[in-house]
Amino acid sequence: LQADKRINWIIRAVVMAREEISDLTLDIFGEGNDKSELQKLINELNCGDYVHLCGFQKLDDIYQNYEAYVSASYGETFGITLLEAIGSGLPIVGFDVPYGMHVFVDEGRNGYKISPISVEGLTNGIIRLFTEADLQAFRCHSYRKAEVYLEENVVKKWKEVLS
Secondary structure (H helix, E strand, C coil): CCCCCHHHHHHHHHHHHHHCCCCCCCEECCCCCCCHHHHHHHHHCCCCEEEEEEECCCCCEEEEEEEEEEECCCCCCCCHHHHHHHHHHCCCECCCCCCCHHHHHHHHCCEEECCCCCHHHHHHHHHHHCCCCCCHHHHHEEEHHHHCCHHHHHHHHHHHHHH
16 A cells, blocks of 8 residues: 555545445555555545455455456556456456556456546546446456466466477
């Protein structure tokens, strides 16, 4: 957890999106020195009944309890959390930045790449996901995107490289 602009933006985007999607919730996972800053923002925005700081947890089983993954990264490399999300069949909403989002999100098929980078853009992406998208089709596409990273497929590729 870092109470930097990115996490603040996600919280603000969910608060704004909740005006159209009344049952929207946000769980934030991780630990860090800025937990009190985030709690302060949650209190200021009066969203503590639907925005939760969940602390550090092993996420492999947790992802399966969610409908989507939201990323506010604007400097992503490979994006291991994005891989974990699609491997759990989650659609993704995040900023249209090089690398991670371009590797794991096919626009309009398993998520939305938001441009320009802004709270409003993130808000609109979240709203669009839950009001326009076929979530089941998005989930299936995420699973298909993740197949190439299954252990047996990675081992096969390494054997080909080393042969």
